[in-house]
Amino acid sequence: xxxxxxxxxxxxxxxxxxxxxxxxxxxxxxxxxxxxxxxxxxxxxxxxxxxxxxxxxxxxxxxxxxxxxxxx
Amino acid sequence: xxxxxxxxxxxxxxxxxxxxxxxxxxxxxxxxxxxxxxxxxxxxxxxxxxxxxxxxxxxxxxxxxxxxxxxxxxxxxxxxxxxxxxxxxxxxxxxxxxxxxxxxxxxxxxxxxxxxxxxxxxxxxxxxxxxxxxxxxxxxxxxxxxxxxxxxxxxxxxxxxxxxxxxxxxxx
Numbered sequence: 001x002x003x004x005x006x007x008x009x010x011x012x013x014x015x016x017x018x019x020x021x022x023x024x025x026x027x028x029x030x031x032x033x034x035x036x037x038x039x040x041x042x043x044x045x046x047x048x049x050x051x052x053x054x055x056x057x058x059x060x061x062x063x064x065x066x067x068x069x070x071x072x
Numbered sequence: 073x074x075x076x077x078x079x080x081x082x083x084x085x086x087x088x089x090x091x092x093x094x095x096x097x098x099x100x101x102x103x104x105x106x107x108x109x110x111x112x113x114x115x116x117x118x119x120x121x122x123x124x125x126x127x128x129x130x131x132x133x134x135x136x137x138x139x140x141x142x143x144x145x146x147x148x149x150x151x152x153x154x155x156x157x158x159x160x161x162x163x164x165x166x167x168x169x170x171x172x173x174x175x176x177x178x179x180x181x182x183x184x185x186x187x188x189x190x191x192x193x194x195x196x197x198x199x200x201x202x203x204x205x206x207x208x209x210x211x212x213x214x215x216x217x218x219x220x221x222x223x224x225x226x227x228x229x230x231x232x233x234x235x236x237x238x239x240x241x242x243x244x
Contacts, residue, residue, distance in 0.1 A: 011215045016222045023226045043209040045221040057225050059209050063202055070198040 004050040006034040009042035009058065016046075024050055 006020065017036060024032045028051060044059035
């Protein structure tokens with residue numbers, strides 16, 4: 001069982017979490033047990049930390065990247 | 073008064089004796105006096121001559137030194153003039169270069185300030201825009217939006233998505 005962390009922005013539901021876990025299982029080829037943490041600061045989407053890898057799919061990151069590219 | 077021939081002869085003899093007497097008594101000293109006077113006059117004449125020559129040569133010397141002095145003076149004044157002009161020129165040139173460099177500095181500073189102002193304005197606008205965006209997102213994100221994000225992820229993951237390592241948090 002692969003221990004992993006999933007930070008997710010509310011509102012979300014079980015179906016979302018299920019499809020994320022399914023997807024990672026397909027990706028990594030092993031069952032993944034997510035520790036779910038609700039993280040409103042993500043503003044949207046999720047942030048997964050699995051197997052030493054970061055899967056950042058959140059609005060907050062995209063906003064900060066936008067900020068960085070705009071202020072260069 | 074009746075003049076007898078004898079009287080006349082006596083008179084003449086008297087005169088001659090007187091003359092001889094006088095000549096004897098007076099002639100030497102008078103001659104001596106006359107000679108010495110002549111001598112004195114000659115000396116004085118010589119002296120006068122000498123003085124005159126001396127004064128002429130003195131005058132020449134004086135004139136020569138005067139012209140020399142005048143030349144020296146005018147040369148000194150010319151040198152002084154040239155020196156003053158040169159110094160004035162240097163001062164003006166120095167002032168000009170200084171003015172130019174001050175102007176250049178001012179221009180560069182103004183340029184820099186303008187750039188800084190523009191940059192900080194951009195910064196402010198970006199921050200403002202992003203603050204607004206995050207506020208809106210905080211309020212507006214619905215379940216469907218999150219679900220859409222997940223679906224997108226699943227779709228992309230299907231296309232063999234390899235997660236990034238922790239340092240490089242690149243988004244999908």
